[in-house]
Amino acid sequence: xxxxxxxxxxxxxxxxxxxxxxxxxxxxxxxxxxxxxxxxxxxxxxxxxxxxxxxxxxxxxxxxxxxxxxxxxxxxxxxxxxxxxxxxxxxxxxxxxxxxxxxxxxxxxxxxxxxxxxxxxxxxxxxxxxxxxxxxxxxxxxxxxxxxxxxxxxxxxxxxxxxxxxxxxxxxxxxxxxxxxxxxxxxxxxxxxxxxxxxxxxxxxxxxxxxxxxxxxxxxxxxxxxxxxxxxxxxxxxxxxxxxxxxxxxxxxxxxxxxxxxxxxxxxxxxxxxxxxxxxxxxxx
Amino acid sequence: xxxxxxxxxxxxxxxxxxxxxxxxxxxxxxxxxxxxxxxxxxxxxxxxxxxxxxxxxxxxxxxxxxxxxxxxxxxxxxxxxxxxxxxxxxxxxxxxxxxxxxxxxxxxxxxxxxxxxxxxxxxxxxxxxxxxxxxxxxxxxxxxxxxxxxxxxxxxxxxxxxxxxxxxxxxxxxxxxxxxxxxxxxxxx
Numbered sequence: 001x002x003x004x005x006x007x008x009x010x011x012x013x014x015x016x017x018x019x020x021x022x023x024x025x026x027x028x029x030x031x032x033x034x035x036x037x038x039x040x041x042x043x044x045x046x047x048x049x050x051x052x053x054x055x056x057x058x059x060x061x062x063x064x065x066x067x068x069x070x071x072x073x074x075x076x077x078x079x080x081x082x083x084x085x086x087x088x089x090x091x092x093x094x095x096x097x098x099x100x101x102x103x104x105x106x107x108x109x110x111x112x113x114x115x116x117x118x119x120x121x122x123x124x125x126x127x128x129x130x131x132x133x134x135x136x137x138x139x140x141x142x143x144x145x146x147x148x149x150x151x152x153x154x155x156x157x158x159x160x161x162x163x164x165x166x167x168x169x170x171x172x173x174x175x176x177x178x179x180x181x182x183x184x185x186x187x188x189x190x191x192x193x194x195x196x197x198x199x200x201x202x203x204x205x206x207x208x209x210x211x212x213x214x215x216x217x218x219x220x221x222x223x224x225x226x227x228x229x230x231x232x233x234x235x236x237x238x239x240x241x242x243x244x245x246x247x248x249x250x251x252x253x254x255x256x257x258x259x260x261x262x263x264x265x266x267x268x269x270x271x272x273x274x275x276x277x278x279x280x281x282x283x284x285x
Numbered sequence: 286x287x288x289x290x291x292x293x294x295x296x297x298x299x300x301x302x303x304x305x306x307x308x309x310x311x312x313x314x315x316x317x318x319x320x321x322x323x324x325x326x327x328x329x330x331x332x333x334x335x336x337x338x339x340x341x342x343x344x345x346x347x348x349x350x351x352x353x354x355x356x357x358x359x360x361x362x363x364x365x366x367x368x369x370x371x372x373x374x375x376x377x378x379x380x381x382x383x384x385x386x387x388x389x390x391x392x393x394x395x396x397x398x399x400x401x402x403x404x405x406x407x408x409x410x411x412x413x414x415x416x417x418x419x420x421x422x423x424x425x426x427x428x429x430x431x432x433x434x435x436x437x438x439x440x441x442x443x444x445x446x447x448x449x450x451x452x453x454x455x456x457x458x459x460x461x462x463x464x465x466x467x468x469x470x471x472x473x474x
């Protein structure tokens with residue numbers, strides 16, 4: 001059994017100390033991450049790096065600075081797919097992009113882009129809508145390693161079938177294979193798709209607003225944050241969006257405990273697509 | 286034994302019929318939260334909630350992100366996410382990689398529930414076609430919760446309950462029709 005017989009109390013103390021070590025040694029603050037998933041990820045890191053205990057991992061946090069990129073990736077990067085939740089991408093295609101088309105220049109912020117699957121999905125949507133030439137996508141993530149992978153756009157080919165189905169279900173009329181080449185069990189996305197993408201490091205916990213966005217996608221990122229941090233990030237999104245700008249969250253994310261949610265009105269409610277309410281609407285709310 | 290605070294339940298292949306039998310037999314007076322993780326190929330658990338809600342005396346809903354765990358209510362893990370429980374008894378979701386090819390994974394839900402509810406948790410492993418749930422049930426037992434496993438002979442697919450028995454063992458290993466009466470006894474005692 002690889003499951004530790006350690007008592008939950010001891011585990012909790014160790015995870016707390018780990019968070020403190022990371023903060024004091026490297027300046028990254030994970031204290032407002034949701035505890036259950038954070039604990040799972042810290043344990044996994046500890047196992048993957050073959051530390052006997054989380055305390056062993058803490059020693060490495062302190063004395064092996066070259067480990068930092070690996071730690072940040074392990075603590076933050078989830079698993080994603082191209083066109084995950086096709087109904088949401090269909091709504092983007094059919095309802096959101098036609099509104100964005102009225103702007104001469106479109107700025108999109110993909111916050112927490114992880115390995116980039118959704119960045120390429122978005123680029124394909126924009127390409128097919130004929131909007132890509134006047135769009136700038138800012139794809140940001142905390143993890144340097146995730147950003148590198150996102151830029152390379154190389155994924156295991158075993159995903160291709162599911163992703164093709166997702167693409168079709170999102171209203172795609174071509175073949176997803178038109179956008180990648182496959183060899184050695186890998187598929188590589190057409191690098192022309194990233195011609196208008198800027199990949200950049202950005203920490204939602206500590207970094208501020210850096211662009212005026214017409215659309216922000218931040219799907220299944222805030223689920224890892226406490227209510228307090230979720231609210232903080234939503235207020236940043238509010239400050240970044242143009243009036244009437246769009247915000248897309250993951251399909252199961254709840255805004256019920258975030259006071260900044262008053263600033264957003266549901267656009268396609270069950271699909272978690274919101275629009276920034278105008279100031280007067282916000283006062284009433 | 287201390288009165289249980291919650292029941293966690295996992296299944297995959299053949300799970301819908303097994304869940305109907307178990308949830309359908311629960312006593313309406315139960316005040317325990319019931320958390321269910323059922324592997325499925327459908328996009329949502331809407332239909333499953335509806336089907337199970339028709340047979341169960343307890344309401345059946347999808348567990349909602351950040352919301353409080355509700356006593357006396359069956360709460361299903363949403364499709365495509367791992368379901369975890371925070372120590373303040375609120376739900377959290379994650380899209381971390383699949384565990385045992387599954388998301389939601391029974392192991393993930395069981396493990397986080399075990400650490401929250403400890404000896405006041407009952408874990409139930411039903412029919413299923415993979416080994417998910419076995420490690421989680423082991424963690425439940427480590428923390429002195431109660432393990433209930435459907436007898437493999439009564440399971441539509443024996444692999445999952447058999448793996449649970451092999452890896453975690455069980456406090457009660459009973460046939461499908463016995464599970465609801467057993468849970469009622471444990472919870473209403």
